Amino acid sequence: MAKFIGQRLAQSLFVLFGLSLLIFFIARVVPGDPARAALGFLATQDQVEKMRAEMHLDKPFVVQYYYWFTGLLRGDLGKSSYTHRPVTTDLGQFIPATLELILFATLISLTVGQVTGVLAGYFRNSWFDGLSRLISYLGIATPSFVVAILLIFVFSQLLRLAPSVGRLPIMVAPPPTVTGFMVLDALIAGRVEVALVALKHLLLPAVSLALIHIAQEGRITRTSIVENLDKDYITMHKVHGIRTSRLVFKYLLRPSIIPTVAVIGLDFAFLMSNAFLVELVFMWPGFARYAVTTMLNKDLNAMVAVVLVIGVTFAMVNLLVDILITFLDPTIRIQRRGG
Amino acid sequence: MWQERKADLVATMKLRRQSLAKGWYKYSRNPLSVLGLIVLVLIGTSAGLAPYITPYPAHAGAFTNFREAGQPPSWKHLFGTDRIGRDVFTRVIFGYRFSLLLGVVVLSLGVAPGVVLGLIAGYRRGTWVEIVIMRITDVFLAVPPLVLALAITAMLTPNLLNAMFAIALLWWPWYCRLVFAVASSLRNQFFVREAELCGASRAHILFREILPNCVAPILTKMTLDMGIVILLGASLSFVGLGAQPPTPCLGTMVADGAKRLPGEWWSTIFPALAIVLVILAFNLVGDGLRDVFAVEEV
Amino acid sequence: MALLEVVDLHVGYRVFEGYLKVLNGVNFEIEEQERVGLVGETGCGKTTLVKTILRVLPVPPARIQRGQVLYHGKDILLMSPREVRGLRRREMTAIFQDPLQALNPMFTIGTQLRDILKDSQERVGRGQRTQRAITARCISALRDTGMPDPERIMSNYPIQLSGGMRQRVCIAEALSRNVRLLLADEPTTNLDVTIQDQILRKLDQLVDQRGASVLIITHSMGVVRDLTQRLYIMYAGSMVETGRTKGVLASPLHPYTQGLMRSVPRLTGQGISDGIPGRIPNYLQPPSGCRFHPRCAHAMPVCVEAPPPFYPAGDNHRVACYLYRS
Numbered sequence: 001m002a003k004f005i006g007q008r009l010a011q012s013l014f015v016l017f018g019l020s021l022l023i024f025f026i027a028r029v030v031p032g033d034p035a036r037a038a039l040g041f042l043a044t045q046d047q048v049e050k051m052r053a054e055m056h057l058d059k060p061f062v063v064q065y066y067y068w069f070t071g072l073l074r075g076d077l078g079k080s081s082y083t084h085r086p087v088t089t090d091l092g093q094f095i096p097a098t099l100e101l102i103l104f105a106t107l108i109s110l111t112v113g114q115v116t117g118v119l120a121g122y123f124r125n126s127w128f129d130g131l132s133r134l135i136s137y138l139g140i141a142t143p144s145f146v147v148a149i150l151l152i153f154v155f156s157q158l159l160r161l162a163p164s165v166g167r168l169p170i171m172v173a174p175p176p177t178v179t180g181f182m183v184l185d186a187l188i189a190g191r192v193e194v195a196l197v198a199l200k201h202l203l204l205p206a207v208s209l210a211l212i213h214i215a216q217e218g219r220i221t222r223t224s225i226v227e228n229l230d231k232d233y234i235t236m237h238k239v240h241g242i243r244t245s246r247l248v249f250k251y252l253l254r255p256s257i258i259p260t261v262a263v264i265g266l267d268f269a270f271l272m273s274n275a276f277l278v279e280l281v282f283m284w285p286g287f288a289r290y291a292v293t294t295m296l297n298k299d300l301n302a303m304v305a306v307v308l309v310i311g312v313t314f315a316m317v318n319l320l321v322d323i324l325i326t327f328l329d330p331t332i333r334i335q336r337r338g339g
Numbered sequence: 340m341w342q343e344r345k346a347d348l349v350a351t352m353k354l355r356r357q358s359l360a361k362g363w364y365k366y367s368r369n370p371l372s373v374l375g376l377i378v379l380v381l382i383g384t385s386a387g388l389a390p391y392i393t394p395y396p397a398h399a400g401a402f403t404n405f406r407e408a409g410q411p412p413s414w415k416h417l418f419g420t421d422r423i424g425r426d427v428f429t430r431v432i433f434g435y436r437f438s439l440l441l442g443v444v445v446l447s448l449g450v451a452p453g454v455v456l457g458l459i460a461g462y463r464r465g466t467w468v469e470i471v472i473m474r475i476t477d478v479f480l481a482v483p484p485l486v487l488a489l490a491i492t493a494m495l496t497p498n499l500l501n502a503m504f505a506i507a508l509l510w511w512p513w514y515c516r517l518v519f520a521v522a523s524s525l526r527n528q529f530f531v532r533e534a535e536l537c538g539a540s541r542a543h544i545l546f547r548e549i550l551p552n553c554v555a556p557i558l559t560k561m562t563l564d565m566g567i568v569i570l571l572g573a574s575l576s577f578v579g580l581g582a583q584p585p586t587p588c589l590g591t592m593v594a595d596g597a598k599r600l601p602g603e604w605w606s607t608i609f610p611a612l613a614i615v616l617v618i619l620a621f622n623l624v625g626d627g628l629r630d631v632f633a634v635e636e637v
Numbered sequence: 638m639a640l641l642e643v644v645d646l647h648v649g650y651r652v653f654e655g656y657l658k659v660l661n662g663v664n665f666e667i668e669e670q671e672r673v674g675l676v677g678e679t680g681c682g683k684t685t686l687v688k689t690i691l692r693v694l695p696v697p698p699a700r701i702q703r704g705q706v707l708y709h710g711k712d713i714l715l716m717s718p719r720e721v722r723g724l725r726r727r728e729m730t731a732i733f734q735d736p737l738q739a740l741n742p743m744f745t746i747g748t749q750l751r752d753i754l755k756d757s758q759e760r761v762g763r764g765q766r767t768q769r770a771i772t773a774r775c776i777s778a779l780r781d782t783g784m785p786d787p788e789r790i791m792s793n794y795p796i797q798l799s800g801g802m803r804q805r806v807c808i809a810e811a812l813s814r815n816v817r818l819l820l821a822d823e824p825t826t827n828l829d830v831t832i833q834d835q836i837l838r839k840l841d842q843l844v845d846q847r848g849a850s851v852l853i854i855t856h857s858m859g860v861v862r863d864l865t866q867r868l869y870i871m872y873a874g875s876m877v878e879t880g881r882t883k884g885v886l887a888s889p890l891h892p893y894t895q896g897l898m899r900s901v902p903r904l905t906g907q908g909i910s911d912g913i914p915g916r917i918p919n920y921l922q923p924p925s926g927c928r929f930h931p932r933c934a935h936a937m938p939v940c941v942e943a944p945p946p947f948y949p950a951g952d953n954h955r956v957a958c959y960l961y962r963s
Binding site: 011014015016018019021022023026027137138140141142143145146149150152153157158269270272273274276277280281291292295296298303306307310311314315 | 371474475477478479481482483484485486487489490491493494566570573574577578579580593597600601604607608611614615616618619622623
């Protein structure tokens with residue numbers, strides 16, 4: 001097991017190194033003048049030249065990369081030309097908001113997706129199965145920004161049930177930052193009503209993010225439940241008089257859950273990229289909005305950092321998923337132990 | 340001699356016709372897939388003939404008519420008019436044009452290199468060739484395509500052409516990985532080994548022996564991907580990095596209209612539903628193809 | 638009263654092409670402590686029959702048209718799910734053909750065995766003592782099947798065991814509790830020939846010790862000759878001949894049984910016979926009357942009209958064929 005994790009870690013590091021080269025290449029080789037973009041049109045040619053030297057833009061690609069990489073090892077990702085602050089400070093500020101959103105969305109999509117998938121599979125060809133199939137088709141075909149706009153239109157603007165902008169109303173003072181998660185921070189500060197308001201703000205963006213994944217996970221779970229229901233061993237469990245609750249929640253669920261777990265990694269990545277759009281729509285002051293804004297402003301250091309953060313997260317989630325599956329699936333565990 | 344060959348050809352054609360008929364039979368068993376196909380054909384023809392069948396072709400470009408701005412849906416303007424008086428229905432149909440164009444261009448640029456690289460890597464599995472190709476693929480797949488596409492288009496000048504270029508650049512690794520999986524499982528099959536023993540050239544083995552077995556999953560994935568690419572294109576233009584105004588692009592229309600919610604809801608809801616409809620149709624058709632080819636998962 | 642009696646059972650499957658009429662009026666019975674063989678070609682409806690008896694037939698696509706499955710005179714097909722579970726826990730169980738598919742790959746042998754015992758007993762305490770007793774019974778059930786080192790096997794996963802070992806586990810699962818009837822659907826077909834014999838003997842011995850009845854489904858004449866007292870021959874969804882095993886094998890009456898006997902390859906140098914011409918019928922449009930008539934050398938006009946009833950042929954021997962009408 002340790003050997004397996006080590007191998008996977010090494011592989012991830014290699015891929016991340018490659019990714020940093022790729023994104024660095026895109027950022028530096030593509031035409032356009034980031035120094036000019038950073039300073040604006042009013043800057044003089046001298047100022048731009050000075051900026052170029054400061055950003056090492058006048059040096060060859062390899063040297064630029066060397067400067068950047070040694071910086072990375074010191075924990076320095078450079079300065080954002082958009083916010084004029086160190087990129088690491090920006091990331092520290094914006095990542096928790098996005099993480100809160102994504103984790104909440106994952107929670108929603110995993111629970112709702114699993115439950116509907118299991119029910120639809122177990123009662124296959126029932127009205128519930130039909131309905132959930134229809135909804136899942138629609139869910140998969142609807143881009144998250146469309147969901148976001150529809151939700152705002154219906155629940156915020158027409159029904160006035162939930163707020164559509166930001167993490168908290170402007171009048172409410174945010175709780176002191178501990179975890180960076182607004183709901184948790186409010187609870188830690190003992191302000192339950194603020195936590196509830198924050199939760200309400202979280203609701204619509206999280207649902208817009210979650211919907212497509214609810215549909216996907218529901219579909220995968222349903223397929224694997226149906227597949228397993230037809231397996232001989234389920235028949236045998238029945239023949240031996242195993243009680244229904246044990247049959248469904250133990251013997252049927254365990255083999256069926258593995259395909260769903262296997263796609264969590266990919267799902268998480270797509271949640272992150274959908275967050276780019278959803279955060280824009282809801283003006284959520286998060287990492288993804290920061291990413292889009294800095295990209296639109298040709299902020300090189302921020303862009304490289306953003307892409308790398310996403311790459312690292314993706315790699316970590318995938319590693320976790322692999323370990324989780326090894327624990328869930330004895331077949332894989334035994335194979336890995338053997339080979 | 341030629342008669343024999345002709346008979347051969349006739350037999351082959353008959354076989355092909357039969358398998359086509361059988362494929363259509365399997366496909367038509369799922370009414371949703373048939374519905375998806377009908378919707379796709381409708382969208383495709385109306386997009387193709389957009390200048391001739393839309394009520395106000397002039398509204399596709401930079402047209403203003405402030406006297407009719409912000410009109411709700413009516414018989415005159417099925418989907419209403421936008422803030423500068425352009426017919427939303429016309430612009431949606433023209434928007435489909437660009438969406439479909441984007442999908443077709445991206446896939447035709449992206450699939451071929453991915454397939455070739457995947458074939459080579461799969462067939463030469465265990466050699467440095469495979470390692471190089473697949474590790475590069477891994478790098479491209481290490482972040483979601485939308486993120487890299489945003490980065491690339493942001494660096495270039497945002498317009499439709501660059502959006503196409505950016506997405507196409509990111510699309511080959513998916514096919515590389517798909518074909519790699521099929522090819523490396525086929526590598527040790529008897530028909531491949533036999534061809535090797537007969538001294539067939541490497542190109543023959545790759546393209547005449549292995550490739551035909553990858554066609555079904557590739558086609559299925561391409562259909563499903565049309566939906567994903569269109570979604571990606573819409574997302575890019577939604578952010579403002581796709582086609583620039585006045586090009587009628589579905590994502591841009593949604594973004595523009597969203598600022599005027601809830602009052603002029605039609606100028607954003609209809610383009611949004613149009614996006615959903617085309618992606619849904621591609622998904623349904625893709626699912627139908629999956630049934631026909633009995634492809635497990637792509 | 639017979640332990641199990643199947644009366645005029647008709648079962649079919651609704652498929653896209655139409656309706657497959659598989660079981661076509663099956664009649665058979667098993668007495669207490671009796672060992673019965675059921676022989677027929679692949680696809681004659683044996684597995685459908687077993688699944689119907691155990692109520693594990695997937696409905697739909699299957700449909701039970703009519704008929705009764707009487708256990709101690711009570712119709713299993715009309716029982717509530719609760720009653721059916723009780724029946725499976727204490728009265729009857731089964732072993733299926735493919736031991737590689739019959740065990741859940743996600744759980745250890747011990748977990749699966751223990752759960753069967755936990756659910757099969759009405760009063761099972763939660764104390765450590767009961768747990769230990771259950772484990773002990775699982776181990777002894779495994780040991781009874783001739784499994785080497787049962788304590789270690791308890792913590793193994795199915796993937797770690799060979800086919801023969803897995804079939805032993807299946808037998809242990811079936812016989813870990815005291816059931817009165819065991820339905821063994823081709824229990825050794827997928828195993829090596831050398832292991833087949835061992836497993837069958839062990840099964841026979843265990844059934845004997847427990848005083849249970851057993852139905853062995855097979856297409857091997859050798860197995861029925863060794864292990865059963867009475868025999869049914871099945872063709873295309875109904876029984877065509879029954880009687881004491883020795884009697885039927887010595888003098889088969891139904892043309893199908895005769896063909897079946899001729900098809901058994903012999904080592905006496907007579908070569909391999911031609912078998913039975915033709916193949917098992919299409920269940921979408923099965924032949925009318927006796928379903929064997931298209932393949933039968935003795936077919937008469939009456940055979941096309943109605944399926945023949947059982948005609949007695951002495952000493953418990955009965956045959957469903959118009960040749961023996963007199």
